[in-house]
Amino acid sequence: MEKKNILTGIRPTGRLHLGHYFGATRNWVKLQDEYNTYIEIADVQALTDNFDNPEKVRKSVRDLAIDLLAVGIDPEKSTLFIQSMIPEIAELTIFYSNLVTIARLERNPTVKTEIQQKKELFGDKGEGITYGFLGYPVSQAADITAFDGELVPVGEDQLPLIEQCREIVRKFNNIYGETLKEPDAYLSENKRIKGLDGNDKMGKSLGNAIYLCDDEETIRKKIMGAVTDPNKIKKDDPANPDVCMVYYYHKLIKNDNIETVCKECKKGARGCVQCKKELIEKMQEFLRPVSERIKYYEDNPELVDKILIEGTSRAKKTAEETMKKVRKAINIDYFEEK
Numbered sequence: 127m128e129k130k131n132i133l134t135g136i137r138p139t140g141r142l143h144l145g146h147y148f149g150a151t152r153n154w155v156k157l158q159d160e161y162n163t164y165i166e167i168a169d170v171q172a173l174t175d176n177f178d179n180p181e182k183v184r185k186s187v188r189d190l191a192i193d194l195l196a197v198g199i200d201p202e203k204s205t206l207f208i209q210s211m212i213p214e215i216a217e218l219t220i221f222y223s224n225l226v227t228i229a230r231l232e233r234n235p236t237v238k239t240e241i242q243q244k245k246e247l248f249g250d251k252g253e254g255i256t257y258g259f260l261g262y263p264v265s266q267a268a269d270i271t272a273f274d275g276e277l278v279p280v281g282e283d284q285l286p287l288i289e290q291c292r293e294i295v296r297k298f299n300n301i302y303g304e305t306l307k308e309p310d311a312y313l314s315e316n317k318r319i320k321g322l323d324g325n326d327k328m329g330k331s332l333g334n335a336i337y338l339c340d341d342e343e344t345i346r347k348k349i350m351g352a353v354t355d356p357n358k359i360k361k362d363d364p365a366n367p368d369v370c371m372v373y374y375y376h377k378l379i380k381n382d383n384i385e386t387v388c389k390e391c392k393k394g395a396r397g398c399v400q401c402k403k404e405l406i407e408k409m410q411e412f413l414r415p416v417s418e419r420i421k422y423y424e425d426n427p428e429l430v431d432k433i434l435i436e437g438t439s440r441a442k443k444t445a446e447e448t449m450k451k452v453r454k455a456i457n458i459d460y461f462e463e464k
Contacts, residue, residue: 129161129162130161130162130276131164131273131275131276132157132162132164132275132276132277132278133164133166133269133270133273133277133278134163134165134166134278135167135171135209135269136151136165136166136167136194137168137169138167138172138186138187139172139175139182140186140189140330141186141337141338141339142194142197142339143328143330143335143336143337143338144319144336144378145318145321145327145328145329145335146338147197147338148378149314149318150279151194151197151199152197153279153314154199154204155198157312158199158200158204159203162205163203163204164205164207164275164441164444165199165205165206165207166209166269166441167187167206167208167209167434169183169187169208169209170210170215170265171209171262171266173258174256174258174259174262187434188431188434191206191423191430192420192430193338193339195419195423195430195433196417196419196420196422197338197416201433201437205440205441205444207438207441207442209269211438211442212438212441214272214442214445214448215272215445217449218267218271218272218448219261219265219268221298221452221456222264222267222268222298223261225297225298226263226264226294228260230290230293231261232260234263234287234290236283236286236287237260237263237286239283240259262287263287263290263291264294267290267291267294267295270291270309271291271294271295272444272445273445273448274307274444274448275307275309276310277309277311277312278309278312279312279313279314280312280313281313281314281318282313284311285311291309292308295307295308296308298455303455305452305455306451306452319378320371320374321334321335321371322335322336322348322349322352322375323352323371324353336349336409338413338416342410345406345410349375349402349405349409350402352371352375352402352405353370354370354372354398354401355367355369361397361398361399362397363394364391364392364394365392365394366391366392367387367388367391367392370391370398370401372398373387373388375409376404376405376408379408379412381404381408387401450462
């Protein structure tokens, strides 16, 4: 059977952390063996929030590519490409924007949540909300359909965006004839990863993340500052491992000593410092293979650029074929040979 196409992507706004790894990229590595996988470095979408700091986005493109390659994305199996270098995506976005009302965009639950967050930052009038930001679901629909994306790996919070894409595809096909494939969501197997501070989200802006590129000393310092059971005052006090972020990360990286950690914690036979030191050792061991590959690619930037150039070239050919079909459907394929 012919493999289905998968489209996924990530914004280049910084280095990858454990939340990205367990929540998304680890799964992408598995999927690339089963599907034709397109992985988009979404620099255009990153500019919706960083239009005044393009240098940050530019630098993050290669850093992100390095991290993706280091976790196991294989350029022979996955097409890794840069969004802004595929003009067909922008062209599709324009055509799709005619099919979606502003009211529908504002009703999108994912967009509504993000708009509320921006209003909290910029005031109730929402001066921080741009046309580009509001139209993000339209741009995402262009990303997916440009590569005949049949499956899109997402978390539950992203499902409304996929449904909006499906609506756009149905409306386009209804008006212009069956041209585009309607994608399905591929729900990620992992939930959101908690931060070292106990926050339900590990994030760049929260300062609670362990990055894949962190050196061993940085990992040590971060874990030593991780939140533990606040009711454990003395070293030999019994504690509740379920509210301890150190225990949470022991479980996350599948420490083979996890049962002992749990029992000793509950009995008060294990101090927090001891537990953190063990986690530091296990975490450094867990991340060492990725760190070594990161160093290899950082030392060979020309190889990273070659992978991105070749991946973007392959992606562009696919998008060009999609645009031929779209232009023909819309009846704007002027001067094309019949």
